[in-house]
Amino acid sequence: MATRTTGTARADLITDAALALLVERGMRGLTHRAVDERAGLPQGSTSNYARTRQSLLEATVRRLAEREARVLAPGELPVPGAGETAGPQALVAALALALHRYLTRHPELLICRYELALEATRRPELREFFDATGRQFRQPLMTLMTAAGSAEPERHTLSLVAWCEGLMFSCAAGSFHRSVPTEEELRTGFAELLRGMLGPQWALR
Template sequence: MAARTAPSGTPRAELIADTALALLAERGMRGLTHRAVDEAAGLPQGSTSNHARTRQALLEAAVRRLAEREAAVLTVTEMPAVLGGGGGSCLLDVLALALHRYLTEHSRLLVARYELALEATRRPELREFYDRTGGRFRGPLCALMAEAGSPEPERHALTLIAWCEGLMFSCAAGSYHAAVPSREELRTGFAELLRGMLGPRAAGLT
Protein backbone atom coordinates (compact mmCIF):
# COMPACT_ATOMS: atom_id res chain seq x y z
CA MET A 1 0.00 0.00 0.00
CA ALA A 2 1.37 3.43 -0.92
CA ALA A 3 2.23 5.80 1.91
CA ARG A 4 -0.43 8.43 2.54
CA THR A 5 0.45 12.10 2.93
CA ALA A 6 -1.45 15.34 2.93
CA PRO A 7 -1.25 17.45 -0.23
CA SER A 8 2.09 19.23 -0.34
CA GLY A 9 2.12 23.01 -0.44
CA THR A 10 -0.46 23.60 2.29
CA PRO A 11 0.75 25.64 5.29
CA ARG A 12 0.32 22.79 7.77
CA ALA A 13 1.96 20.24 5.46
CA GLU A 14 4.93 22.56 5.00
CA LEU A 15 5.16 23.15 8.75
CA ILE A 16 5.19 19.42 9.40
CA ALA A 17 7.82 18.74 6.74
CA ASP A 18 10.01 21.68 7.83
CA THR A 19 9.80 20.51 11.44
CA ALA A 20 10.71 16.99 10.39
CA LEU A 21 13.82 18.33 8.63
CA ALA A 22 14.76 20.38 11.67
CA LEU A 23 14.39 17.34 13.93
CA LEU A 24 16.53 15.23 11.60
CA ALA A 25 19.30 17.81 11.76
CA GLU A 26 19.02 18.22 15.53
CA ARG A 27 18.30 14.68 16.76
CA GLY A 28 19.00 12.33 13.88
CA MET A 29 16.73 9.67 12.43
CA ARG A 30 15.85 8.17 15.80
CA GLY A 31 14.56 11.52 17.00
CA LEU A 32 12.06 11.81 14.16
CA THR A 33 8.65 10.58 15.30
CA HIS A 34 5.12 11.75 14.65
CA ARG A 35 4.78 12.82 18.26
CA ALA A 36 8.09 14.69 18.21
CA VAL A 37 6.97 16.65 15.14
CA ASP A 38 3.68 17.57 16.83
CA GLU A 39 5.51 18.79 19.92
CA ALA A 40 8.24 20.72 18.09
CA ALA A 41 5.75 22.32 15.69
CA GLY A 42 3.30 23.24 18.46
CA LEU A 43 0.53 21.19 16.86
CA PRO A 44 -2.21 19.20 18.59
CA GLN A 45 -1.28 15.59 19.21
CA GLY A 46 -2.13 13.44 16.21
CA SER A 47 -1.76 16.24 13.64
CA THR A 48 1.32 14.75 12.00
CA SER A 49 -0.22 11.28 11.91
CA ASN A 50 -3.28 12.77 10.22
CA HIS A 51 -1.12 14.27 7.46
CA ALA A 52 1.41 11.46 7.13
CA ARG A 53 -0.10 8.18 8.28
CA THR A 54 3.08 6.11 8.28
CA ARG A 55 6.77 6.68 8.91
CA GLN A 56 7.39 6.16 5.20
CA ALA A 57 4.88 8.93 4.44
CA LEU A 58 6.60 11.25 6.91
CA LEU A 59 10.01 10.54 5.37
CA GLU A 60 8.64 11.15 1.88
CA ALA A 61 7.17 14.47 3.02
CA ALA A 62 10.59 15.43 4.38
CA VAL A 63 12.34 14.45 1.13
CA ARG A 64 9.79 16.37 -0.94
CA ARG A 65 10.18 19.49 1.19
CA LEU A 66 13.96 19.14 1.14
CA ALA A 67 13.90 19.22 -2.66
CA GLU A 68 11.65 22.30 -2.64
CA ARG A 69 13.92 24.17 -0.25
CA GLU A 70 17.09 23.18 -2.07
CA ALA A 71 15.59 24.34 -5.36
CA ALA A 72 14.94 27.73 -3.75
CA VAL A 73 18.59 28.21 -2.73
CA LEU A 74 19.25 29.62 -6.20
CA THR A 75 16.25 30.25 -8.41
CA VAL A 76 16.15 30.28 -12.19
CA THR A 77 15.39 34.00 -12.17
CA GLU A 78 18.74 34.64 -10.50
CA MET A 79 20.73 33.22 -13.37
CA PRO A 80 19.27 34.61 -16.59
CA ALA A 81 22.67 35.40 -18.05
CA VAL A 82 23.76 31.77 -17.78
CA LEU A 83 20.58 30.42 -19.32
CA GLY A 84 20.81 33.03 -22.04
CA GLY A 85 24.40 32.22 -22.97
CA GLY A 86 26.15 34.54 -20.54
CA GLY A 87 29.38 32.58 -20.75
CA GLY A 88 31.72 30.74 -18.45
CA SER A 89 32.43 33.64 -16.13
CA CYS A 90 28.74 33.93 -15.29
CA LEU A 91 28.57 30.17 -14.74
CA LEU A 92 31.32 30.41 -12.14
CA ASP A 93 29.49 33.22 -10.37
CA VAL A 94 26.28 31.20 -10.23
CA LEU A 95 27.93 28.02 -8.97
CA ALA A 96 29.92 29.87 -6.31
CA LEU A 97 26.85 31.78 -5.11
CA ALA A 98 24.72 28.64 -4.84
CA LEU A 99 27.35 26.64 -2.97
CA HIS A 100 28.19 29.51 -0.63
CA ARG A 101 24.50 29.89 0.27
CA TYR A 102 24.29 26.19 1.06
CA LEU A 103 27.30 26.37 3.35
CA THR A 104 26.45 29.61 5.15
CA GLU A 105 22.65 29.65 5.29
CA HIS A 106 21.55 26.03 4.92
CA SER A 107 24.11 23.87 6.70
CA ARG A 108 21.43 22.30 8.92
CA LEU A 109 19.44 21.43 5.82
CA LEU A 110 22.49 19.57 4.54
CA VAL A 111 22.69 17.55 7.76
CA ALA A 112 19.02 16.59 7.34
CA ARG A 113 19.74 15.54 3.77
CA TYR A 114 22.55 13.25 4.90
CA GLU A 115 20.23 11.62 7.42
CA LEU A 116 17.64 10.97 4.71
CA ALA A 117 20.23 9.71 2.22
CA LEU A 118 21.55 7.19 4.75
CA GLU A 119 18.04 6.05 5.63
CA ALA A 120 17.32 5.57 1.93
CA THR A 121 20.12 2.99 1.77
CA ARG A 122 18.14 0.90 4.28
CA ARG A 123 14.64 1.44 2.86
CA PRO A 124 14.20 0.41 -0.81
CA GLU A 125 10.87 2.23 -1.02
CA LEU A 126 12.48 5.45 0.22
CA ARG A 127 15.48 4.92 -2.05
CA GLU A 128 13.24 4.98 -5.11
CA PHE A 129 11.41 8.10 -3.93
CA TYR A 130 14.64 9.87 -2.90
CA ASP A 131 16.32 9.16 -6.25
CA ARG A 132 13.28 10.20 -8.25
CA THR A 133 12.95 13.46 -6.33
CA GLY A 134 16.62 14.33 -6.49
CA GLY A 135 16.96 13.34 -10.13
CA ARG A 136 15.22 16.48 -11.32
CA PHE A 137 18.32 18.50 -10.41
CA ARG A 138 20.60 16.58 -12.76
CA GLY A 139 18.96 17.74 -15.98
CA PRO A 140 19.52 21.48 -15.40
CA LEU A 141 23.11 20.87 -14.30
CA CYS A 142 23.81 18.81 -17.42
CA ALA A 143 22.36 21.66 -19.47
CA LEU A 144 24.69 24.13 -17.76
CA MET A 145 27.68 21.90 -18.47
CA ALA A 146 26.67 21.63 -22.12
CA GLU A 147 26.36 25.42 -22.24
CA ALA A 148 29.89 25.66 -20.86
CA GLY A 149 31.15 23.55 -23.75
CA SER A 150 31.31 20.08 -22.24
CA PRO A 151 31.37 17.26 -24.84
CA GLU A 152 30.19 14.86 -22.11
CA PRO A 153 27.81 16.90 -19.96
CA GLU A 154 26.42 13.94 -18.00
CA ARG A 155 29.84 12.65 -16.96
CA HIS A 156 31.13 16.13 -16.19
CA ALA A 157 27.98 16.95 -14.23
CA LEU A 158 28.61 13.88 -12.07
CA THR A 159 32.18 15.02 -11.41
CA LEU A 160 30.94 18.48 -10.50
CA ILE A 161 28.28 17.07 -8.17
CA ALA A 162 30.84 14.82 -6.47
CA TRP A 163 33.18 17.78 -5.88
CA CYS A 164 30.36 19.89 -4.46
CA GLU A 165 29.04 17.07 -2.28
CA GLY A 166 32.49 16.40 -0.84
CA LEU A 167 33.01 20.04 -0.03
CA MET A 168 29.55 20.41 1.47
CA PHE A 169 30.01 17.37 3.70
CA SER A 170 33.42 18.58 4.87
CA CYS A 171 32.04 22.00 5.77
CA ALA A 172 28.66 20.92 7.16
CA ALA A 173 29.60 17.76 9.04
CA GLY A 174 33.31 17.12 8.56
CA SER A 175 36.58 18.54 9.80
CA TYR A 176 36.16 21.85 7.94
CA HIS A 177 32.87 22.77 9.62
CA ALA A 178 34.48 25.88 11.17
CA ALA A 179 36.21 27.02 7.97
CA VAL A 180 33.65 27.73 5.26
CA PRO A 181 35.33 29.02 2.06
CA SER A 182 34.44 32.46 0.79
CA ARG A 183 32.53 32.95 -2.46
CA GLU A 184 35.75 33.96 -4.19
CA GLU A 185 37.54 30.85 -2.94
CA LEU A 186 34.68 28.68 -4.16
CA ARG A 187 34.71 30.46 -7.51
CA THR A 188 38.43 29.74 -7.85
CA GLY A 189 37.83 26.09 -7.01
CA PHE A 190 35.08 25.79 -9.62
CA ALA A 191 37.30 27.46 -12.23
CA GLU A 192 40.14 25.02 -11.54
CA LEU A 193 37.81 22.04 -11.69
CA LEU A 194 36.05 23.09 -14.88
CA ARG A 195 39.26 24.04 -16.65
CA GLY A 196 40.62 20.60 -15.82
CA MET A 197 37.52 18.91 -17.25
CA LEU A 198 36.93 21.11 -20.29
CA GLY A 199 40.48 21.88 -21.39
CA PRO A 200 40.60 24.34 -24.31
CA ARG A 201 36.82 24.71 -24.18
CA ALA A 202 37.21 26.44 -20.80
CA ALA A 203 38.79 29.57 -22.27
CA GLY A 204 35.96 31.76 -20.93
CA LEU A 205 36.16 30.41 -17.38
CA THR A 206 38.03 33.27 -15.73
Protein backbone atom coordinates in the same frame (compact mmCIF):
# COMPACT_ATOMS: atom_id res chain seq x y z
CA MET B 1 -12.09 34.24 15.74
CA ALA B 2 -8.93 32.18 15.25
CA THR B 3 -7.51 31.88 11.75
CA ARG B 4 -7.71 28.37 10.39
CA THR B 5 -4.52 26.83 9.05
CA THR B 6 -4.75 25.85 5.39
CA GLY B 7 -3.81 22.34 4.29
CA THR B 8 -0.65 23.56 2.57
CA ALA B 9 0.40 25.68 5.53
CA ARG B 10 -0.13 22.78 7.92
CA ALA B 11 1.80 20.42 5.66
CA ASP B 12 4.71 22.87 5.59
CA LEU B 13 4.52 23.27 9.37
CA ILE B 14 4.66 19.50 9.84
CA THR B 15 7.50 18.87 7.41
CA ASP B 16 9.51 21.85 8.64
CA ALA B 17 9.16 20.44 12.16
CA ALA B 18 10.35 17.07 10.85
CA LEU B 19 13.43 18.70 9.34
CA ALA B 20 14.14 20.52 12.59
CA LEU B 21 13.93 17.23 14.50
CA LEU B 22 16.42 15.62 12.12
CA VAL B 23 18.90 18.38 12.95
CA GLU B 24 18.27 18.28 16.70
CA ARG B 25 17.82 14.53 17.33
CA GLY B 26 18.70 12.61 14.20
CA MET B 27 16.58 9.96 12.52
CA ARG B 28 15.67 8.21 15.79
CA GLY B 29 14.06 11.40 17.02
CA LEU B 30 11.75 11.68 14.03
CA THR B 31 8.42 10.27 15.19
CA HIS B 32 4.85 11.33 14.54
CA ARG B 33 4.38 12.32 18.17
CA ALA B 34 7.61 14.32 18.24
CA VAL B 35 6.63 16.19 15.08
CA ASP B 36 3.28 17.12 16.64
CA GLU B 37 5.06 18.45 19.72
CA ARG B 38 7.72 20.32 17.73
CA ALA B 39 5.09 21.89 15.45
CA GLY B 40 2.80 22.79 18.35
CA LEU B 41 -0.07 20.78 16.87
CA PRO B 42 -2.63 18.49 18.59
CA GLN B 43 -1.55 14.89 18.93
CA GLY B 44 -2.53 12.90 15.87
CA SER B 45 -2.08 15.78 13.42
CA THR B 46 1.01 14.32 11.81
CA SER B 47 -0.57 10.86 11.61
CA ASN B 48 -3.56 12.37 9.82
CA TYR B 49 -1.20 13.99 7.31
CA ALA B 50 1.21 11.06 6.89
CA ARG B 51 -0.17 7.75 8.11
CA THR B 52 3.03 5.72 7.93
CA ARG B 53 6.69 6.41 8.64
CA GLN B 54 7.43 5.93 4.96
CA SER B 55 4.92 8.60 3.97
CA LEU B 56 6.34 10.95 6.61
CA LEU B 57 9.85 10.40 5.29
CA GLU B 58 8.73 11.02 1.71
CA ALA B 59 6.99 14.24 2.70
CA THR B 60 10.10 15.33 4.56
CA VAL B 61 12.32 14.60 1.53
CA ARG B 62 9.93 16.58 -0.66
CA ARG B 63 10.01 19.55 1.72
CA LEU B 64 13.80 19.40 1.91
CA ALA B 65 13.96 19.53 -1.90
CA GLU B 66 11.66 22.57 -1.91
CA ARG B 67 13.80 24.42 0.60
CA GLU B 68 17.04 23.44 -1.12
CA ALA B 69 15.64 24.73 -4.42
CA ARG B 70 15.19 28.15 -2.83
CA VAL B 71 18.79 28.16 -1.63
CA LEU B 72 20.52 26.60 -4.62
CA ALA B 73 18.11 28.40 -6.98
CA PRO B 74 18.57 26.54 -10.30
CA GLY B 75 16.78 29.50 -11.90
CA GLU B 76 19.82 31.67 -11.18
CA LEU B 77 21.99 29.58 -13.48
CA PRO B 78 22.80 31.16 -16.86
CA VAL B 79 20.51 30.34 -19.77
CA PRO B 80 22.32 28.39 -22.52
CA GLY B 81 22.59 30.42 -25.71
CA ALA B 82 22.23 33.78 -23.97
CA GLY B 83 25.62 35.10 -25.13
CA GLU B 84 27.97 36.69 -22.60
CA THR B 85 25.43 36.28 -19.81
CA ALA B 86 25.84 32.51 -20.14
CA GLY B 87 29.61 32.48 -20.52
CA PRO B 88 32.21 30.87 -18.26
CA GLN B 89 32.36 33.76 -15.80
CA ALA B 90 28.58 33.87 -15.37
CA LEU B 91 28.35 30.15 -14.71
CA VAL B 92 31.24 30.15 -12.24
CA ALA B 93 29.77 33.14 -10.40
CA ALA B 94 26.29 31.59 -10.18
CA LEU B 95 27.59 28.25 -8.88
CA ALA B 96 29.83 29.91 -6.29
CA LEU B 97 27.03 32.19 -5.09
CA ALA B 98 24.58 29.33 -4.61
CA LEU B 99 27.05 27.05 -2.85
CA HIS B 100 28.33 29.81 -0.56
CA ARG B 101 24.77 30.76 0.36
CA TYR B 102 24.01 27.14 1.25
CA LEU B 103 27.16 26.64 3.32
CA THR B 104 26.92 29.89 5.27
CA ARG B 105 23.18 30.40 5.73
CA HIS B 106 21.57 26.96 5.65
CA PRO B 107 23.98 24.32 6.95
CA GLU B 108 21.11 22.68 8.85
CA LEU B 109 19.61 21.56 5.54
CA LEU B 110 22.78 19.63 4.82
CA ILE B 111 22.44 17.72 8.09
CA CYS B 112 18.88 16.81 7.07
CA ARG B 113 20.11 15.71 3.65
CA TYR B 114 22.69 13.34 5.16
CA GLU B 115 20.23 11.87 7.66
CA LEU B 116 17.71 11.16 4.91
CA ALA B 117 20.32 9.88 2.46
CA LEU B 118 21.58 7.36 5.00
CA GLU B 119 18.04 6.24 5.77
CA ALA B 120 17.44 5.80 2.04
CA THR B 121 20.27 3.27 1.90
CA ARG B 122 18.20 1.08 4.24
CA ARG B 123 14.83 1.69 2.58
CA PRO B 124 14.75 0.90 -1.16
CA GLU B 125 11.35 2.57 -1.52
CA LEU B 126 12.74 5.80 -0.04
CA ARG B 127 15.91 5.52 -2.15
CA GLU B 128 13.88 5.77 -5.35
CA PHE B 129 11.93 8.74 -4.02
CA PHE B 130 15.06 10.48 -2.71
CA ASP B 131 16.87 10.06 -6.04
CA ALA B 132 13.90 11.41 -7.99
CA THR B 133 13.89 14.66 -6.03
CA GLY B 134 17.59 15.16 -6.81
CA ARG B 135 17.04 15.21 -10.55
CA GLN B 136 15.71 18.76 -10.38
CA PHE B 137 19.23 19.92 -9.53
CA ARG B 138 21.22 17.66 -11.86
CA GLN B 139 19.30 18.26 -15.06
CA PRO B 140 19.97 22.05 -15.30
CA LEU B 141 23.67 21.39 -14.76
CA MET B 142 23.74 18.74 -17.47
CA THR B 143 22.05 21.15 -19.87
CA LEU B 144 24.68 23.79 -19.12
CA MET B 145 27.56 21.34 -19.47
CA THR B 146 26.19 20.32 -22.87
CA ALA B 147 25.87 23.95 -23.94
CA ALA B 148 29.41 24.62 -22.71
CA GLY B 149 30.74 22.07 -25.18
CA SER B 150 31.22 19.04 -22.94
CA ALA B 151 31.81 15.89 -24.96
CA GLU B 152 30.56 13.85 -21.97
CA PRO B 153 28.00 16.01 -20.17
CA GLU B 154 26.67 13.22 -17.97
CA ARG B 155 30.11 12.26 -16.67
CA HIS B 156 31.16 15.89 -16.26
CA THR B 157 27.95 16.68 -14.38
CA LEU B 158 28.67 13.78 -12.04
CA SER B 159 32.16 15.17 -11.40
CA LEU B 160 30.77 18.64 -10.73
CA VAL B 161 28.06 17.38 -8.39
CA ALA B 162 30.52 15.08 -6.58
CA TRP B 163 32.92 17.99 -6.04
CA CYS B 164 30.11 20.09 -4.59
CA GLU B 165 28.83 17.25 -2.41
CA GLY B 166 32.31 16.55 -1.06
CA LEU B 167 32.84 20.20 -0.22
CA MET B 168 29.46 20.48 1.45
CA PHE B 169 30.05 17.40 3.61
CA SER B 170 33.53 18.57 4.61
CA CYS B 171 32.20 21.98 5.66
CA ALA B 172 28.99 20.78 7.33
CA ALA B 173 30.06 17.59 9.09
CA GLY B 174 33.68 16.93 8.22
CA SER B 175 37.07 18.21 9.24
CA PHE B 176 36.61 21.60 7.53
CA HIS B 177 33.44 22.58 9.40
CA ARG B 178 35.27 25.63 10.79
CA SER B 179 36.73 26.63 7.43
CA VAL B 180 33.92 27.46 5.01
CA PRO B 181 35.45 28.82 1.78
CA THR B 182 34.74 32.37 0.75
CA GLU B 183 32.69 33.05 -2.35
CA GLU B 184 35.88 34.10 -4.15
CA GLU B 185 37.59 30.84 -3.19
CA LEU B 186 34.60 28.89 -4.49
CA ARG B 187 34.75 30.78 -7.80
CA THR B 188 38.40 29.80 -8.13
CA GLY B 189 37.59 26.18 -7.31
CA PHE B 190 34.76 25.97 -9.83
CA ALA B 191 36.91 27.61 -12.52
CA GLU B 192 39.74 25.13 -11.92
CA LEU B 193 37.35 22.18 -12.08
CA LEU B 194 35.58 23.36 -15.23
CA ARG B 195 38.85 24.31 -16.91
CA GLY B 196 40.13 20.78 -16.37
CA MET B 197 37.02 19.31 -17.97
CA LEU B 198 36.25 21.83 -20.69
CA GLY B 199 39.44 23.67 -21.60
CA PRO B 200 41.43 26.85 -20.94
CA GLN B 201 38.54 29.23 -21.71
CA TRP B 202 37.25 28.43 -18.19
CA ALA B 203 40.16 30.18 -16.48
CA LEU B 204 39.22 33.11 -14.27
CA ARG B 205 40.21 36.37 -15.91
